Each structure stands twice: as structure tokens, then as C-alpha cells.
Amino acid sequence: MECIKLQILNFISKGSCILFAFGLLIVGSFLRPCWAETKKTLIITNESGWIPYSQLDENGQPAGLLINYWKQWGEINGYNITFSLVKWKKTFELIENKKADLHGGVIPTPKREETLDFSAPIISLKSGIFIDRKLGIKSSDELKKQTIGAVKSDFVAGYISEKHPLIKLKLFETLTELKKAVLNKEIAGLPLNYSGEELFIKAPYPEFHDYILIQPLYEKKLCAAVKKGNSELLGIINKGIKKYQTSKIHRAEPEWERIIISLSNREVLLIAVIVLGGIITLLLFAVFILTKRLKSNILERKAEMLDKQMELEKSEAVFRGLFNNMTSGSAIYEVKNDGLKGSDYIIKGFNKVSLELEGKTLEDVLGKSLFDLRPTIDEYGLIPAMKKVWETGEPFYFPSKIYIDDNFSNYYENIIFKLPTGEIVTIYNDISDQKNTEIALRKSEERFAFAIEFANDGLFDWDLKTDEVYYSPVWKQMLGYEDDELPNLDKPEPKRFC
Incomplete structure (x- = not known):
């Protein structure tokens, strides 16, 4: 009897514990949302x-x-x-x-x-000035000629004003206004935040996908406030x-x-893990070295290109200065087709003297051919010389020759050479006055010689400045000499013939 009672009590006790535990679970399930709500x-x-x-x-x-x-x-x-x-x-x-x-x-x-x-x-922040790629700006020096926009309340606006005072800065109240001004081409670019290596940066906003980083500004740390x-x-x-x-x-x-490398099999052999890890390490190290060298080479090439560009710009500026201010006429031609005709030489540049000689403006001649300005140029003989310079690159002097058409009857002499860009340059002078004077003088001398030859008067000329003496053939005959027996003298010696 006592044993039965003990079993009953034991059963009741166990049941009570189970019920109590079940009750706690139920209460806990109701209380859990309340606890969750206390999370701050x-x-x-x-x-x-x-x-x-x-x-x-x-x-x-x-x-x-x-x-x-x-x-x-x-x-x-x-x-x-x-x-x-x-x-x-x-x-x-x-x-x-x-x-x-x-x-x-x-x-x-x-x-x-x-x-x-x-x-x-908490996080690093990089900022730089982004410019429309189509503007062709390649250096920070060119950036100073452009207007850049920024939000008035942004840290970067004050930074640009303080650290880069030569940059023209236009301020806006909101980022929306700034974006609108950029897209409407009111300003050339804007400062943006970015992440990544500077050589491969593009603007993070989709509407500015053609904008590239020209001037890195700073790298700052963002903090909570x-x-x-x-x-x-x-x-x-x-x-x-x-x-x-x-x-x-x-x-x-x-x-x-992110690049996440994970292993799907946790029970892979230790030796395989070590070998695989070694291979990956070597590959990563090789990639690191190659990337570093590539970046270094790119930076060097970029620096070389900028130096060459600056040298080219200086050379071009010197050439343009000489071209526009020389005392001779000069023209730059782009050669089309095979260069056999005057219509194949298209005018790309005309200096001031050339415009004065032609009586035209720059707008009148640019894009026209040499044939348009000189309709008989193909018969003049200059085109073969220009073609030879274009093909060989060797400079050539084209001597003075008269050019004639309905508007011109002038003597020109030309010097022709080729630019590294492939264009042909002619430097020419209108020597019509000089040539006409030479022709007139030659005709006058011929007439004077003709008059002396057929005159019966003896004539001698003594230049007191040079001491040169000239005896005409008739004068020599009057004295009984043949023309070759009595030479003209550098200095007179009258006693010799007395």
C-alpha cells in the first residue's frame, strides 16, 4: 500500500514539474515579444x-x-x-x-x-573634381580655366576655396541644383566622393558616366556626430x-x-589545404607585384605623355607665333587623294601676310583648296614640287616664276616643307616689283650697249669711286688699238699709252 502511494506521489510530482515547465514555455512565448520591444x-x-x-x-x-x-x-x-x-x-x-x-x-x-x-x-572618404571627358581636359592646369560647382554647405566647397584658390568655384544650395547646372553645361564639373584607385575612377552617379577624375582633393575620415x-x-x-x-x-x-573564398568540404586533408594555400599565396603575390608594376608603368607613361603634351603645346605656340608674324606669306595644307592636283591641297592655315596678299579674310580661305585661290596652279609647276615634299619629307626651294590668271600676274618664289603631322607648308614672297625692276634694268643696259656699239663716238668711263676704267671699242680704234689689245683697267695708267 505504501509503495503504491509513493508511486502515485512520484507520478504527481513528475507531472507537476512537466506542467510547470510547459507553463513557463507558454508564458515565455507571450513575454518574448515584450522583451524584444525593450531593445533600444x-x-x-x-x-x-x-x-x-x-x-x-x-x-x-x-x-x-x-x-x-x-x-x-x-x-x-x-x-x-x-x-x-x-x-x-x-x-x-x-x-x-x-x-x-x-x-x-x-x-x-x-x-x-x-x-x-x-x-x-568610422569610414574613409575620398573626394576629387570630376570633369566631362568630352571637354578634353587632361591636366589640373587646364582645370583652372573652367568653372567648377559645389554645394555651399559641403566641406569640399570650403576646402577648394582654401587649398585651390585659382579654381573658379560656383556655389549652389543643394546637390540637385548642382547636378542640374552640370547637366545643362552651365559648369564644367563638380567635386564627388569616390572609392578605388585614382587611375580607374569614374563618377559614381549614373548621369555622370562620362565624367572622369581630373584632380584628387583629399582623403578624410567620416565620423558619427x-x-x-x-x-x-x-x-x-x-x-x-x-x-x-x-x-x-x-x-x-x-x-x-568583396571577393569571398570559402571551402565547401571542411574535412579536406590538411596537406591539400597547405598546398592550396601556398599556391593561392604565390598567385596573389604575383598579382600584387604585377599590379604594382603596371600601376607604376601607367603613372610613368602618364607623366611622359603629359610632358610630351606640354612640349608639343609649347612648340605649337612658338610655331604659331612665327607663322602669324613672319614677313613672308605662308599657308598650311592638308593633302587629299594623291596630291597630283591643286584641288588636293586643302587650306588649314593662312597667316596675316598671306591674307593681305590675297585680300581675303581667314573665313574666306579655310577649307578651300589651292585650286580655288589659284585656278591655273596646275600649269604653274608648283604642284609637282609640293607632291615631292609630301612624299619624301625633304624641303624644296621653288625659284621665282610668274603666275598668271584672270586676277594675278605676279612673280613668286616658294620654300616648301613638311610638318611632323603630315601637313605641307609653303612660305612664299611676291617679288614682282623686284623682278620688274631687274627686267627694266636689263632692257636699259641692252639699249645702252646697242647705242654705244653703233655710235661713231669714242667713249671711256672712269669711276672715281672704284678707280675702274671702261674704254669703248670705237675709242680704242681711234687710238689704233684692237678691242682685245687694250683691256679695261681696274686703275688708270695714262702714261703707259703716251
């Missing part, structure tokens, strides 16, 4: 269009490097994170009016330190940052920026 929430504000740090995606959800960072920070530190992404200026108003707990990422400045307290650094004096929250944030940095899962970059 932080409202974090930031810019709604700050690619790649914080922005609203195509579904209107927060995305970006800072968003990823704070989500993981919340998981590690036991906080619910809510984001309030608004315009940049309004982010500071939300902190001031206590509608947000902290700013998700901002660069500390003396002015901001008046109203905010800053945490330890709380309302001035909120030391309690700042301490929580800094403690959480430290915990985040030591966590195994901390990683703020988006998935597409």
Missing part, C-alpha cells in the same frame, strides 16, 4: 543622395556604405537602427531639434564642432565602434566589392 532604437540621419555612402535605392530603401555600416553596428551592439535620409542641410536640423539621435557620417570642421560632438572615425553635450550617447557610439572593429563580421562595403 537609434534614429540615424544622413543625405538621401550621397552615392556611394548613403542614398535611397530604386525601391526607396536606404542603401550605401554608411547604411551597411550602421546596420552591422546595430546587430553587434544590440540596437534597432532606423534611418532618416533627407537633404544634407536638413540632417543637421534633425540633430538640433532632437528628431534624430546621430548623424551617420560627417567630416569634423571647426564650425560643425560648435553644435556637434564627433565620434571616432551627436548633438553638442550629449556625452552619454557619444560614449555608447564610441564603445560600439570599438566593438564593431574587433568583431569578426565587421564589413561596411557592399557585396559586389
Whole structure:
């Protein structure tokens, strides 16, 4: 009987424990949501269009490097994170009016330190000036000739004004206004944040896919910011940052920026793991060395190209100065087809003297052919000389020759040479006055000689300046000499013939 009672009591006791445990599970299941609700929430504000740090995606959800960072920070530190992404200026108003707990990422400045307290650094931020590729700007010196836009309240606006005062800067109230001005071509470019190696950077905004990095500006650390004096929250944030940095899962970059290597079989032989790890290490080391050398070579080539470009620009400036200010006429021609006809030589440059000789403006001649200006040029003989210079690259002197058409009857002499770019240059002079004077003098001398020859008067001429004496043939005959018996004298010797 006692044994039965003990068994009954034992059964009741065990049943009571089971029921009690089951009851605790039921109560716990009801209480669990209440416990979950006690998890603290932080409202974090930031810019709604700050690619790649914080922005609203195509579904209107927060995305970006800072968003990823704070989500993981919340998981590690036991906080619910809510984001309030608004315009940049309004982010500071939300902190001031206590509608947000902290700013998700901002660069500390003396002015901001008046109203905010800053945490330890969380993420690096690079900033640079991006320019439309179509403008053809290749150096920071050329950048000074362009107007760059920036948001008035941004740190980068003040940085450019202070560190790069020669850059023309136009300020805008919002990023939207700035983007609109860039797309409307009111300004040449704008400062943007980016990540990656400088040689391979493109603008992060899709509407600026043709914009490239021309001038890196700085690399700064982004910090969280709380309302001035909120030391309690700042301490929580800094403690959480430290915990985040030591966590195994901390990683703020988006998935597409990561390369994850994982093993599917955990029971792989140790020797295979060591060998595979060694191979991977060697490959990574080789890639690192090759990448470093490639980057170094690219930088060297880039520097060489810039140096050569500057030398070319200087040479071109010197050539243009000489070309436009020489006292002779000069023209630059691009050769089309086979260069056999005047119509194959298209005018690409005409200096001031050439325009004066032709009586035309630059707009009248550019793009025209040599045949358009000189209709009988194919019969003149200059085209074969120009073709030979074009083919051989050897300079050529084309002696003076008269050119005649309905508008011109002039003597020209030409010097022809070839530029490294393949264009042909002629330097020519109109020597019509000189040539006509020579012809007139020659005719006068012929007439004078003819008159002396057929005159019966003896004539001698004594140049008192040079002491040269000329005796006419008749004069010699009158004295009884043949023409070859009595030579003309450099100096007179009258006694010799007395």
C-alpha cells in the first residue's frame, strides 16, 4: 500500500514539474515579444543622395556604405537602427531639434564642432573634381580655366576655396541644383566622393558616366556626430565602434566589392589545404607585384605623355607665333587623294601676310583648296614640287616664276616643307616689283650697249669711286688699238699709252 502511494506521489510530482515547465514555455512565448520591444532604437540621419555612402535605392530603401555600416553596428551592439535620409542641410536640423539621435557620417570642421560632438572615425572618404571627358581636359592646369560647382554647405566647397584658390568655384544650395547646372553645361564639373584607385575612377552617379577624375582633393575620415553635450550617447557610439572593429563580421562595403573564398568540404586533408594555400599565396603575390608594376608603368607613361603634351603645346605656340608674324606669306595644307592636283591641297592655315596678299579674310580661305585661290596652279609647276615634299619629307626651294590668271600676274618664289603631322607648308614672297625692276634694268643696259656699239663716238668711263676704267671699242680704234689689245683697267695708267 505504501509503495503504491509513493508511486502515485512520484507520478504527481513528475507531472507537476512537466506542467510547470510547459507553463513557463507558454508564458515565455507571450513575454518574448515584450522583451524584444525593450531593445533600444537609434534614429540615424544622413543625405538621401550621397552615392556611394548613403542614398535611397530604386525601391526607396536606404542603401550605401554608411547604411551597411550602421546596420552591422546595430546587430553587434544590440540596437534597432532606423534611418532618416533627407537633404544634407536638413540632417543637421534633425540633430538640433532632437528628431534624430546621430548623424551617420560627417567630416569634423571647426564650425560643425560648435553644435556637434564627433565620434571616432568610422569610414574613409575620398573626394576629387570630376570633369566631362568630352571637354578634353587632361591636366589640373587646364582645370583652372573652367568653372567648377559645389554645394555651399559641403566641406569640399570650403576646402577648394582654401587649398585651390585659382579654381573658379560656383556655389549652389543643394546637390540637385548642382547636378542640374552640370547637366545643362552651365559648369564644367563638380567635386564627388569616390572609392578605388585614382587611375580607374569614374563618377559614381549614373548621369555622370562620362565624367572622369581630373584632380584628387583629399582623403578624410567620416565620423558619427551627436548633438553638442550629449556625452552619454557619444560614449555608447564610441564603445560600439570599438566593438564593431574587433568583431569578426565587421564589413561596411557592399557585396559586389568583396571577393569571398570559402571551402565547401571542411574535412579536406590538411596537406591539400597547405598546398592550396601556398599556391593561392604565390598567385596573389604575383598579382600584387604585377599590379604594382603596371600601376607604376601607367603613372610613368602618364607623366611622359603629359610632358610630351606640354612640349608639343609649347612648340605649337612658338610655331604659331612665327607663322602669324613672319614677313613672308605662308599657308598650311592638308593633302587629299594623291596630291597630283591643286584641288588636293586643302587650306588649314593662312597667316596675316598671306591674307593681305590675297585680300581675303581667314573665313574666306579655310577649307578651300589651292585650286580655288589659284585656278591655273596646275600649269604653274608648283604642284609637282609640293607632291615631292609630301612624299619624301625633304624641303624644296621653288625659284621665282610668274603666275598668271584672270586676277594675278605676279612673280613668286616658294620654300616648301613638311610638318611632323603630315601637313605641307609653303612660305612664299611676291617679288614682282623686284623682278620688274631687274627686267627694266636689263632692257636699259641692252639699249645702252646697242647705242654705244653703233655710235661713231669714242667713249671711256672712269669711276672715281672704284678707280675702274671702261674704254669703248670705237675709242680704242681711234687710238689704233684692237678691242682685245687694250683691256679695261681696274686703275688708270695714262702714261703707259703716251
